[in-house]
Structures are given as structure tokens and as C-alpha cells.
Amino acid sequence: MxxxxxxxxxxxxxxxxxxxxxxxxxxxxxxxxxxxxxxxxxxxxxxxxxxxxxxxxxxxxxxxxxxxxxxxxxxxxxxxxxxxxxxxxxxxxxxxxxxxxxxxxxxHAEELRLAWFADPDPVVASAGWTLTAERVAKQPEGLDLPGLLDIIEARMKDAPDRLQWAMNTCLAQIGIEHPDFRARALDIGERLKVLEDYPTSPGCTSPYAPIWITEMVRRQQSK
Structure with missing residues (x-):
């Protein structure tokens, strides 16, 4: 051949x-x-x-x-x-x-997640946050969720676009998947207002964390 x-x-x-x-x-x-x-x-x-x-x-x-x-x-x-x-x-x-x-x-995914998460390049760091959001949802054992919320609260508002998007995804996943931290995640989202005005197509869920968290939790509870 x-x-x-x-x-x-x-x-x-x-x-x-x-x-x-x-x-x-x-x-x-x-x-x-x-x-x-x-x-x-x-x-x-x-x-x-x-x-x-x-x-x-x-x-x-x-x-x-x-x-x-x-x-x-x-x-x-x-x-x-x-x-x-x-x-x-x-x-x-x-x-x-x-x-x-x-x-x-x-x-090498976990090793790379840790390295990228702390990288000074915001696009590389966004990859670390994307992988972290995945772990928050599927394999949260060992993650410092309060620490992640601290970083999001301090840095997400002024982060470059791709990094901000990944941090916001992580915030939403914490709020959706971890009831103990839901109130704080919602509060951070409401105060920072990141992606509040993001254009969302009909039938799609807004990436604005308070709306995203509330809607996904509603779906979970209605099953």
C-alpha cells in the first residue's frame, strides 16, 4: 500500500x-x-x-x-x-x-496541567485552567477548590480573553459539581460579572457563571 x-x-x-x-x-x-x-x-x-x-x-x-x-x-x-x-x-x-x-x-496530562497552570504566557496558562476545570468535574480528589476560587476571585476579571474563559469555566464547574462551594462560586460570578453580556444563541446556556451554574444544577435536580 x-x-x-x-x-x-x-x-x-x-x-x-x-x-x-x-x-x-x-x-x-x-x-x-x-x-x-x-x-x-x-x-x-x-x-x-x-x-x-x-x-x-x-x-x-x-x-x-x-x-x-x-x-x-x-x-x-x-x-x-x-x-x-x-x-x-x-x-x-x-x-x-x-x-x-x-x-x-x-x-503526561496531569504533569502538563500543573506546569501550564502556572505559566506566565496567558494562552498556555489557559490550557492549564482548562485541564483543571476537567478535573474539577471528573476527578476533583486532591484539588484545592478554595484555593482555586481565591485565584479566580483575584485574577479572572482582568485576565486576557482565553485565560479568562478557562478560569470562568473552572468557576462554573466548581459551582455545578460541588454544592459546598456553590454559594461562593455564584457570589464571585455575580460580583465580577465576567461574560455577563456574552451573546448567546437561542436554546444555548449563557457562559455567565451564575446563569450557567443555576441552569446546570436545575437540570441535575430535575432528572
């Missing part, structure tokens, strides 16, 4: 480029115009291919990097490799997929 060439994959991605998709993505800070459903179809056809994934990542092309994250072996990356990849992940979608599809499934 012939080995898939990076040049062929890049040509295919170029053929899938849609100016309308790019225009929508650019509003969110992403610089690609490939429909993600079509991108996933390409990934399904290529199947898992770690070498190709590394070559696609090295192109620095956003669509190629998203494809790389779909066909890679998450556990095959070492800690330093993932750290470098996160720092190279310029666009929000690549950043999000790297965390969701690769880092969370990698044995």
Missing part, C-alpha cells in the same frame, strides 16, 4: 477550502476554511497514522494541524513534544482540539 504523502493531503485540504467557512472561522480567530465534517471524513479515510500526523503538524497549516490531531496516537507523544505543540498552537480550534483529543488522553 502506497504511503500517503503530505503534499497530497495538503492538496486535498486546499480543494476543500471554502471562503464562506473561512469568513465564519476568522470571526473566532481561526484561519482555515475547511468544513470540519469534511475534515473528519478525510481523517476517517486516512485512519490513525502517527508519522503522517507529525508531518502535517510541522506544516504550520491550521487545517493540516487539525487533521493531524484527528489521526495521531495521543499516547505516542512525550511531555516535551506536547508542551512544544501547545506553544505552537496559535489558533483557538487547534488549541482546543490539542487539549481535548490528545493531551487529555496522554499519560
Amino acid at each position: 502506497a504511503e500517503t504523502k503530505v503534499s497530497d493531503v495538503l492538496a486535498e485540504l486546499a480543494d476543500l477550502e471554502d471562503p464562506k467557512v473561512r469568513a465564519v472561522n476568522e470571526k473566532h480567530g481561526d484561519d482555515h476554511g475547511v468544513n470540519l465534517t469534511k475534515l473528519r471524513s478525510v481523517a476517517k479515510r486516512l485512519k490513525t497514522n502517527q508519522n503522517l500526523a507529525r508531518e502535517l503538524w510541522a506544516t504550520d497549516d491550521t487545517a493540516a494541524r487539525l487533521l493531524a490531531l484527528l489521526i495521531c496516537r495521543p499516547k505516542a507523544f512525550d511531555r516535551n513534544e506536547l508542551d512544544a505543540m501547545l506553544r505552537e498552537a496559535r489558533t483557538p480550534k487547534v488549541h482546543d482540539w490539542l487539549l481535548s483529543y490528545v493531551v487529555k488522553k496522554n499519560p
Whole structure:
């Protein structure tokens, strides 16, 4: 079976480029115009291919990097490799997929969470907070929840956008999943008013923490 060439994959991605998709993505800070459903179809056809994934990542092309994250072996990356990849992940979608599809499934995830959480680069720190929010919801043992709330209370209001979003997610998860800290989480959200005016589509829950917490708790209690 012939080995898939990076040049062929890049040509295919170029053929899938849609100016309308790019225009929508650019509003969110992403610089690609490939429909993600079509991108996933390409990934399904290529199947898992770690070498190709590394070559696609090295192109620095956003669509190629998203494809790389779909066909890679998450556990095959070492800690330093993932750290470098996160720092190279310029666009929000690549950043999000790297965390969701690769880092969370990698044995170095907790080590990276701790390192990124304290990083001076706010985009890198946002990754640490995203992984922390995941732990708050699914594996809170060992986390200092009051300490996290202290940091959120002191820093979230003036944090850069991506870091602020991740800290707000962590705040909401604490309020949703941990009744003992719910009142404080709600109070912090109400006083800081972060994302209070965020535009929310009909049928979607606002990311404003007090609304988010209240709605998710209501759903839990109505089951």
C-alpha cells in the first residue's frame, strides 16, 4: 500500500477550502476554511497514522494541524513534544482540539496541567485552567477548590480573553459539581460579572457563571 504523502493531503485540504467557512472561522480567530465534517471524513479515510500526523503538524497549516490531531496516537507523544505543540498552537480550534483529543488522553496530562497552570504566557496558562476545570468535574480528589476560587476571585476579571474563559469555566464547574462551594462560586460570578453580556444563541446556556451554574444544577435536580 502506497504511503500517503503530505503534499497530497495538503492538496486535498486546499480543494476543500471554502471562503464562506473561512469568513465564519476568522470571526473566532481561526484561519482555515475547511468544513470540519469534511475534515473528519478525510481523517476517517486516512485512519490513525502517527508519522503522517507529525508531518502535517510541522506544516504550520491550521487545517493540516487539525487533521493531524484527528489521526495521531495521543499516547505516542512525550511531555516535551506536547508542551512544544501547545506553544505552537496559535489558533483557538487547534488549541482546543490539542487539549481535548490528545493531551487529555496522554499519560503526561496531569504533569502538563500543573506546569501550564502556572505559566506566565496567558494562552498556555489557559490550557492549564482548562485541564483543571476537567478535573474539577471528573476527578476533583486532591484539588484545592478554595484555593482555586481565591485565584479566580483575584485574577479572572482582568485576565486576557482565553485565560479568562478557562478560569470562568473552572468557576462554573466548581459551582455545578460541588454544592459546598456553590454559594461562593455564584457570589464571585455575580460580583465580577465576567461574560455577563456574552451573546448567546437561542436554546444555548449563557457562559455567565451564575446563569450557567443555576441552569446546570436545575437540570441535575430535575432528572
